[in-house]
Amino acid sequence: MRRLSCGLLALSVALATAACGASGAEEEAGGDDGLRQVTVGVIPILDVAPIYLGEQQGIFEEHGLDLEFQTAAGGAAIVPAVVSGETEIGFSNVTSLMLGRAQGLDLRAISAGASSTGDPESDYGQIVVPSDSDISDVGDLAGRTIAINTLNNINDTLIREAVDQAGGDASSIEFVEIPHPDMNAALEAGQVDAIWQVEPFLTMARQDGVRDVFALYADVVEDLTVATYFTTGETLESDPELVEAFTAAIQESLTYASEHPDETRAVLSEYTDIEQGTIEELTLPAFPNEINRPAVEQVGELGDKWGLFDLEAVDLETMLP
Structure with missing residues (x-):
């Protein structure tokens, strides 16, 4: 499994480069093992443990994919990397996706990522x-x-x-x-x-x-879908096989992570320097396969209320799978 490499870009870069239209999905060649190499933007937090666990367990390999991870401080920095083609797929909170769409970026959620447990006494x-x-x-x-x-x-x-x-x-x-x-x-x-x-x-x-x-x-927000994996509309349309393979693999990985919490905690050592004693005490997010649409809609309404974006410009029907 590859270690993370740093890659932070400002959202303004995405707006400037979106017109270039060169999708990284069109440029990636298969490796010597015949697997499709895919770069995924992630955040070095517990939320993304299922994707590392899925690679560790060979789930992505079974779907013909070899993942390269690129890290950022938050979803807002991952959005421009996906739009510019630096990464084909990214992990981001739902508000970052709505902000991007309100600014004219064709971002598409393709799978759930991480969700609240719904329990204020035991959430992550x-x-x-x-x-x-x-x-x-x-x-x-x-x-x-x-x-x-x-x-x-x-x-x-x-x-x-x-x-x-x-x-x-x-x-x-x-x-x-x-x-x-x-x-x-x-x-x-x-x-x-x-x-x-x-x-x-x-x-x-x-x-x-x-x-x-x-x-x-x-x-x-009740049963909040906090973050999703996403790509661009261009990649979704030009390389549907990639999106289909990734979506199937990440959803299998989310299920595996939910069913194997100890392994989910343990994989954190693959991409952070957290001590084992700390790992054993972690509270896991929920990892459902489905995006909670009503919860995302409520977050959108709050983003509109507090002046982040015009919800009408977001078009949630297009953004959500």
């Missing part, structure tokens, strides 16, 4: 604060500084909605963009009042003594 993401913080609930986040991994995206949108529902002034929150691996140190140093953290870094933060405040994904 939490807003956390230092143990001695005076923040006791989500309403107390008004007027505070909060670290998230990508600005103007799914997390600040849901946080604003949660604070608003709690009666707080959502406009008074200051969001700071910090990659998930660096958030815990920023919180400990007092650079921010709270962080939105996900696994495996959530367990690491808890080991350092933070306190949970709010399960963002589980509390705001």
Whole structure:
């Protein structure tokens, strides 16, 4: 299995290069073993464990694919890589896809990726604060500084909605963009009042003594499909065999990951430097095969409400499989 290589691009690059139209799917040649080589953009977090596990178990090989992984800090950075043809397929939260579509990018979700467990007491993401913080609930986040991994995206949108529902002034929150691996140190140093953290870094933060405040994904939207695997409309139309093979393989991998949680945790050591003791304590996301359309629609409505995009320009019917 290949290790991750860094690749961050701004969304503006995608808008500039989209017209070029050169799909990476048309350029990839088969390897010496006859497998189709495919580059996939991912984030080095627990959400993508099923794709690594699927490759480890030979599921992608069975479908004729050999995966190359390229990493980014968040889905917003993966979108332009897919649009430009640098990667054929990407992993991204649903808001990043809607933002891209609202800006004229023909992005298509092809499979579920990761979902909330739906249980606020046991979900894979939490807003956390230092143990001695005076923040006791989500309403107390008004007027505070909060670290998230990508600005103007799914997390600040849901946080604003949660604070608003709690009666707080959502406009008074200051969001700071910090990659998930660096958030815990920023919180400990007092650079921010709270962080939105996900696994495996959530367990690491808890080991350092933070306190949970709010399960963002589980509390705001019921059974939230957080992220999907996606490609462009051009790749979908010009190389349907690739999309069909990848979709079948990732869905088998999601099922395998759901049925083998210990192996799902263990594969994290393939693409992160997380210690074994931490891996054993991780809370897994849910890995259903189906995208929860009502949940995605609700996230779209919130994106529209909080000014991220015009939902009519997104065209969810075209974006979702």
